[in-house]
Amino acid sequence: MTKSDGFGFGTQIRKSPYFDATVRWGAQGFSVYNHMYIPRDFGSPEQNFWNLVNDAILCDVAVERQVEITGPDAAKFVQMLTPRDLSKMAVGQCKYILITNADGGLLNDPILLRLAENHFWISLADSDILLWAQGVAVHSGLDVSICEPDVSPLQLQGPKSGEVMKALFGDSIMDLKYYWLRKFELDGIPLIVSRTGWSSELGYELYLQDGTRGDELWEKVMAAGKPFDLKPGHTSSIRRIEGGMLSYHADADINTNPYELGFDRLVNLDIDAEFIGKSALRRIKKNGTSRKQVGLVIDGAPLTGPNTTFWAISKDGAVVGKVTSAVYSPRLEQNIALAMISTGCSEIGTVVDVAMPDGIHKATIAERPFFDPKKKIAAS
Template sequence: MFSFQPSTRIRPSPFFESAVAEGLKTANVYNRMIMPTSFGDPEGEYWRLINGVSQWDVGVERQVQLKGPDAARLAQILAVRDLSTCKVGQGKYVAICDHRGTIFNDPILLKLADDMFWLSIADSDVELWARSIAAERGLNVEICEPDVSPMALQGPKAEDVLAHVLGAWVRGLKYFWFKETEIDGIPVAVQRSGWSKQGGFEIYLKDGSKGTKLWNIFKEAGQPWGIGPGAPATPERVESGLVSVGGDTDDDTNPFEVRLEKYVDLHVPDDTIGVQALRRIKAEGVKRHQLGIVLEGDLPAPLGVRREDVMLNGTRIGMLTNCVWSWRMKANIGFVLIDAAIPVGTEVTVARVGGPTAGKLVDIPFV
């Protein structure tokens, strides 16, 4: 039984009651909201994502709306990716950095109009950041959190469920592109996206009072495909090489260090925050890189509440930033952020809570 002590500091999403009804057992706090993480059967939820279709409450991906004459300019100031060719109806994965080039958020940017954008954010206060930058630079733009909450359907059968509800047009959506529509009178934006590599969609609910109704529409429609509840907390994201900004990064991590170089355009305008620092970092050479690691041991040993040191010949070379049990690989796997001179294939030792553990560095993704 999941219990929640109400607080104005931590809020549930419009899908929270549905998640509880599905048997929610554990949750975390993300963006000052409740993020479901498990429904009591982690392995079953994992295989549902790999083989079928999983329904997620991801309302914690709060939206920051930029609207007004300078909305496009502010979006480009915030993101170190070239947005000049972004079209209405298109989304882009972007990195948001501070003035040192340190990445602190990696939202999906959605362009709803030439003067209106959403930033579907990870776990940090982008609204406060955007307000500060807009005020500092005297930009004519309104910044707010709209009544928009994403729900995700992920897995190889997700497209079949969406097509059953919305029609065959969803099969033609390109990755990160979206379309605004209605489902039984409920306003939504449907985007091909999601925090897995198994295929899927995020349905952006634009009326928070309709969360339970929207959840139940897809729950019922997905029965022929074995739909069930899940969350973006399975080993699949590690196996697939998806970065968790804030989890796999620290206060000095730049996008180059965590395999996000292709999302950095160094030719963006000079007033883009962080780009001048990133140009210097690129010219001087990146000091760390992210690799995978396969650890010895045949029992699950997930990472606890702190990162763990990675050692080579008695010297610390970096840190283990996550560790999960992979049911496909039958091993504990994770990401390390280490000295850029250390190559794939190196055998290292991790200073784990349970004692030193041997591991081998590998390429990402794992599968």
């Protein structure tokens, strides 16, 4: 490992094309996601949250690596990977999908982008789907090519993100619909722009297609956003937990199935395609699940940061689940959490005990998402 600007970095973990820009703009800490560094600290997480919900923030999310699938059988192959029905997915559309294994376990919950009839990107959460897809392709008998392209997304999120985009691309960007994409060039920088993002706010993702121009793109966006109080930022744990958004490895993993997460709408067992996990998911749906994801409101003083371990949940002295993601919401003035819990204890209003580092706290099962449950803000 070598030292750079006070951080220790090695070549086995990749830096994004925006890395130097984020350090220059005040990044104070990083974590690792998809074998890449991601900025996780620009100062106060609470201020980052308020910047997001009141104005706009720009986030380096190049860690959302792309799996590119092309070839005559690309559409058929992509449908093999997911239980969501893609038969009506148009060119230029994006969809939130689940990728499942033969047991119905969740391998990733990415965004799928359809750039052309036989051209897809899978914009990943934190797991190695490139390897999975290449492995599945080997004996599939389908004519596809699978690689990781030179693509690095930025997230521009918040209520003023539309104004920043208009300053960058003109009025035509305003008719880009939620979960759709469009090709752009910004002073010669090749981009795919989508109305998506990991924030539950109005937002856009800018998929840079030339990694040598990352620094230039970052500075152009920040300059355009200056009149709108755009700030450099990081994906907000506060906002994503308010919005009930999953963080893979925390809220779900290979041993979690879609029905436990309440994702029935993303599983279509009636389509003709024999997607991976179809028989297992059919069996799980028939038999029901023994646990489910819920929201929790936890009593006590405001949490000083997100949980770094899973906290055991008990009812009448017996462990019945675990807290997977917890944070204090300054807007709701509550400690809120996502949890996986026994179905017998999952009814809204049920009071349980949570074993936290400072002792046992009472918590109440609550509806999730905690804020804007219909996603009206993001879709506006």
